[in-house]
Structure formats: structure tokens, C-alpha cells
Amino acid sequence: MKILLSVLSLLCVLACPLWAQKDYATKNSKAISLYEKADEYFKERRFDEGMDCLKKAIAKDDNFAEAHYKMAYTYQVFKQEANAMAAYRKTIAVSKENPKFKRAYYNVGLYELRQGNYTEAKRLAQLFLNATTTPSEKATQKQMQKVVADCDYAQANMKNASEITPIKLASPLNQHYLQYYPYLTGDQKTIVYTARETPAPNQVDSEENIYVAYAEGAGWTKPTMLSPVINSPENEGTASISADGRTIVFTVCDQSGARQNMGQCDLFISKKVGEDWTKPINLGRNVNSRFWESQPSLSADGKMLYFISSREGGKGGKDIWFSKLGDDDKWLPAQNLAEANTDSEETSPFIHPNGKTLFFSSNGREGFGALDIYKMEYINKVWTAPQNLGYPINDHKDQFGLFVTTDGLRGVYSVDKMENGKPTSELYEFNLPAPARPTFQSNYVKGIVYDSKTKAKLEAKIDLFDLTSKEKQASIASDRVNGNYMLVLNSGAEYGLEVHRKGYAFKSLSFNYTEGKDMKPLEIDIPLEPIAQGTIFTLNNVFFDYNKFTLQDKSKTELDGLVKFMQDNPEVKGEISGHTDNIGSADANKTLSLNRAHAVRDYIVAGGIEASRLTYVGYGSTKPAVPNDTEDNRAKNRRIEFKVL
Numbered sequence: 001m002k003i004l005l006s007v008l009s010l011l012c013v014l015a016c017p018l019w020a021q022k023d024y025a026t027k028n029s030k031a032i033s034l035y036e037k038a039d040e041y042f043k044e045r046r047f048d049e050g051m052d053c054l055k056k057a058i059a060k061d062d063n064f065a066e067a068h069y070k071m072a073y074t075y076q077v078f079k080q081e082a083n084a085m086a087a088y089r090k091t092i093a094v095s096k097e098n099p100k101f102k103r104a105y106y107n108v109g110l111y112e113l114r115q116g117n118y119t120e121a122k123r124l125a126q127l128f129l130n131a132t133t134t135p136s137e138k139a140t141q142k143q144m145q146k147v148v149a150d151c152d153y154a155q156a157n158m159k160n161a162s163e164i165t166p167i168k169l170a171s172p173l174n175q176h177y178l179q180y181y182p183y184l185t186g187d188q189k190t191i192v193y194t195a196r197e198t199p200a201p202n203q204v205d206s207e208e209n210i211y212v213a214y215a216e217g218a219g220w221t222k223p224t225m226l227s228p229v230i231n232s233p234e235n236e237g238t239a240s241i242s243a244d245g246r247t248i249v250f251t252v253c254d255q256s257g258a259r260q261n262m263g264q265c266d267l268f269i270s271k272k273v274g275e276d277w278t279k280p281i282n283l284g285r286n287v288n289s290r291f292w293e294s295q296p297s298l299s300a301d302g303k304m305l306y307f308i309s310s311r312e313g314g315k316g317g318k319d320i321w322f323s324k325l326g327d328d329d330k331w332l333p334a335q336n337l338a339e340a341n342t343d344s345e346e347t348s349p350f351i352h353p354n355g356k357t358l359f360f361s362s363n364g365r366e367g368f369g370a371l372d373i374y375k376m377e378y379i380n381k382v383w384t385a386p387q388n389l390g391y392p393i394n395d396h397k398d399q400f401g402l403f404v405t406t407d408g409l410r411g412v413y414s415v416d417k418m419e420n421g422k423p424t425s426e427l428y429e430f431n432l433p434a435p436a437r438p439t440f441q442s443n444y445v446k447g448i449v450y451d452s453k454t455k456a457k458l459e460a461k462i463d464l465f466d467l468t469s470k471e472k473q474a475s476i477a478s479d480r481v482n483g484n485y486m487l488v489l490n491s492g493a494e495y496g497l498e499v500h501r502k503g504y505a506f507k508s509l510s511f512n513y514t515e516g517k518d519m520k521p522l523e524i525d526i527p528l529e530p531i532a533q534g535t536i537f538t539l540n541n542v543f544f545d546y547n548k549f550t551l552q553d554k555s556k557t558e559l560d561g562l563v564k565f566m567q568d569n570p571e572v573k574g575e576i577s578g579h580t581d582n583i584g585s586a587d588a589n590k591t592l593s594l595n596r597a598h599a600v601r602d603y604i605v606a607g608g609i610e611a612s613r614l615t616y617v618g619y620g621s622t623k624p625a626v627p628n629d630t631e632d633n634r635a636k637n638r639r640i641e642f643k644v645l
Helices: 002-014 029-043 047-060 065-077 081-095 099-114 118-130 135-160 553-568 586-606 631-637
Strands: 178-184 190-196 209-216 235-241 247-253 266-273 293-298 304-309 319-324 346-351 357-362 372-379 410-419 422-431 442-451 461-466 471-477 484-490 493-500 507-513 526-528 536-539 574-579 614-618 639-644
Touching (some): 047 065, 266 293, 319 346, 461 484, 536 553
Parallel strands (some): 235 293, 574 614
Antiparallel strands (some): 178 190, 190 209, 493 507
16 A cells, blocks of 8 residues: 555656756756656656666766656655665755755755764755745745754764663573563563564564563573463554563554454553463553554553553644543543653653653654653652753664663663664663663562461552652552562652551551662561451551650551551451650650550541540550660660550
């Protein structure tokens, strides 16, 4: 179909001389006769004979600009770029910058930009802009103006180059002919990517499929197809996984109708339970449309989805859209990410595991001349202006599909090459320059949730809160088969983690990642205590000022969690106890601990729990959890506990 349209386009342009008036650059009558004979051949679709006439016309007069120009256009239509550019350059040379041939400036200018020849590209773009233009050329004018701007930007910013050394990911990765759009889990132990086995997209075995490999020592296991439940005879590509590796959103371009796509390509979701993936489900009309959806990027907790769509209602071309997962586990209507989009093309959005840094590619902004990678960050509930990642991450070629590791230190992407005249791509990694890194440093906590008595693995709800803002940062569930969980933690905040499962004691953990704190990955298994008389658990995120019993505001998230625990387990009655370290007098410590326990009890009652279900007591320093021999231990002894009565 594309070839047919190209031929029809060629006929429209070449069916008659390029200019109605026969004001040719040559006075050679034989050259003119051959040129006009070429027109007759083009009318009859005898292109080879027409081109032969043009060559003979040029042989008669090498300065015959019209013949060079028509030959260039013909080569261009038939995808012979090298020949086309040579003929366009010759047109420019012999026409002495005659504005009549300004489309040659346009075509060669764009070509030189794609080659990174910024000085020449800018010269030709300016020649085009200096020529007389018509209202119908408004779009090409705008394009040439952008070429000038890109050339200026590139030449200025290449002086501030960063040091990067891309390294090819080691075998057995990169075993496919084409592999691209890599995604890693939060702990960098699993890599998922899209691949084709052969270069020709119309061959039987060249459909896109999703592959997975696992870290093994210093290398990787041999990649295998992700799952027969997900991969099919149709195209499955550009996938994104949650940080814990248990939710995947991927693209399905289904021509057979087996998966009942709504449009050209749709987004589907699947969950991993134990080692098995569930049957993929179409994300529905709030995400998909009758148009093209692809290139998803799922947030670390699986609650926010960014993707590319060609649907109506955007800024133009392909835009970045996003959708949130509602409280009812249904995706809300997609919204256009206006802060990122332009009237040109945006591609390959990637939301960093910190949930606040978005990387994406665009050719609609000043840059290095093609698709450049940009970064913008969500600060104080506002997106910052997109920032170009600079040279040499970006250059005159298309750059897209960047993945950045959880710690923000490394980028993983695909590099396109030509091999035996055919395009290939391989996966590479590099150390991310400091200006390109996310502002919010991140790492993760992972482990297993299990029954403290039977050691059975448990599914439990795990909520992560910013204790200062009291906002829920993430909400996940541990795997019901193997108990696995993983959460991403960002720098600059103090976190409370709450674990809920009906029939088990309330569990909380705390992580202080405010400025200057270490951001090492954490592996913490979480034993849950079955509710029984005498069960005791510590409220790890209840805070008081020194020697006072007024609750700090950041305690309220944890206490709200305790209210929920008592609502979920109405049979529970409990004792709230206060404890101190051994600094100060025993009487003062006992009074302080009693008042603190009283304050907690009052908060729980105010939350709707009957006062008859709660007692409170102050033990002072009489029941230390650990010896009072270090400051860290004394801090552990200053605590609030809950005992099931």
C-alpha cells in the first residue's frame, strides 16, 4: 500500500514539467527535449525510461538544475536516499541558490540534521526561510525554523558534554536480532524486554514477544519467553513491570481478534501469583481507545500508568497520557499529560520508581535534531519544565526507551545498529551523569510476610505512609503464595509501614530517609502474630517531644492504623502501655509513660473505638526491651506497646 501511494504521489508531481512556464536553467535544446520526454514517460509510468532521459539531459548540460531536481525527487520517492541527496546537492550547486529550488534546501537540510552536520543543516534551513514562501508552506517554514533552533542548541550544548561509557549487557543477553524497551525490577534482579528473532517484520517468526532473564551471580540467566499465557502468535511488545515484578502491563497488536482489541494496539495487564501469570485482561475503555496505545510505564506500586496514545484530544501526533488506579481497582479515565506534550511526537515515557521523575522522548522541543530524552519532576504537586538530558546521551539520532535504575545511578537502553544492511538493536547500560539523575534518590525494602507460629507465607495488605504529610505513598499486597513483597522508598521523608491481615496483630515498621540518611536497600521479613491473649506488639511510629506526652502530628498515621485494626477485629480488647529508658527518676518515668499511654488511648477512643475495649498503664523503665547501654537501645526502650487482653 505504501509503495502504491508513493507511486501515485510521484505521478501527481512528475506527470508534467515542474514549472508551467518553460524557463529552464539550460538553453541546450537537446537537453530540454530529453527532459520533456522524461515527463511523457512518467505519465505512462515508465519510470526507468524517464530516469534514463533525465540522465541523458544532464549529460548534455550538467548545469541543468531542473533535471537534477526532478531526478532527486524521483529517487526520494523510491526510497533511494543516497542518490536523492546527491542529486539535491547538485541541484543546489548548479542553481546558485535560486529560490525556485528551495525544496532542495528543505530536503538536504533535514538530511544534514539527521547526520549531525549542524552547520550545513542550519545554512540550508536559512536559505529556505529566506526564499519567498506561500501560505501552504507554513508547516515547512515551521520545520525549518526548528532546524535552525536545533542546530543552535546542539552546537551550544555539545560543549557541555557529560562523560558516559555505554557497556553492552553481557551474554546470554542480547541473543536476539532486535531487543529493546528494557525494564528491571526495583532490586535489579529481573529484566524484561521486547524482542524480535528476525529482522523482517513480515516473517512468521518475527512477531514481537516479551522475554525475561534473572540475575545470576555477576551475570544473567538465558532469556526465555515470559509466559505462554502472555506471549501468543500475535504481537506482544513494549512491556512495563511494577517494582516487585508482580504486575505487568504490555502492548497487544492483535490482528486476529483473538484478544478483542479496541483499537490498533491496546494495553493489557497480568498479575503474577507465585510463579504463574494470570490471563491478560484488556485495561478497558478508560485507558484504551479505537486508536493506538502502546509504550506503557507502570509506577513502582502499580497504581499509576503512563503510556503513549494517538487518540483525539491531545496536542498533536502521539502524546503521553496517564491513568490512576481507583480505590475500586478500576482504572480512571486517561488524562493528557499536557506539561510534557507538544504538537509533534512524544514517545517512551518512563516513570522512575520514585514516582516523581518522568523520562520521555520528544522531537517537539529544542534539542539535537531528532527524538531527544527529557526529564521532568513532580515537586510540590507541580511538574517542572522538561529538561534535555544533554550530550552525548542525546545526539543527532533518535534516542528513546531509557530505563533508570531505582537508585538513579544507571541507565539501560537499546542501541540501534546496521548489520549486513539490516537494522539490529542491543541492550546497553551506562552510569547516568549527575545532572540526568532523579532529584529524589530511591531504594527499596523487600522481604517475606509469614505466620510467626506456623511459618506459612501470608498475603497481607501493606501501606506505606509519609509520616510528615500523612499521605499514603504506596499500597500493595504480599504474594498469597510465597509472601513476597517489595516497596520503593524515596529520600527526603520519614516513612511508616503498616501491615494488615485480619486475625493477626497490627504490625508497623519505620524508615527515616530524611536528608543525610543512608539509602541502602533493605531486606526485612515480616512475621505476623496471630491474635491471641497476651500477644504484644510495638507501635513503632508513635512520637512525643522530649519529656512530654503530647502526641506529635506524625503519630496520627500509625494510630489511625491501630483504629482500623480494632475495627477489623471487633473481638479484641487491649492494654496500651507506655515505656521509657532509665534516664531520670523512676517516679518521673512512670508518670511520663502513663500520660503517654493515656494520650494514645484517648486518640483511639476519639477514632470511634469504645473506651471499654481499652485500658492503659505506664511501666516507666521497669520493662526494658533491650539493655539501656547505648543511645540506640535507649531509643528502643522509649516505646508504646499494645497487649491483647
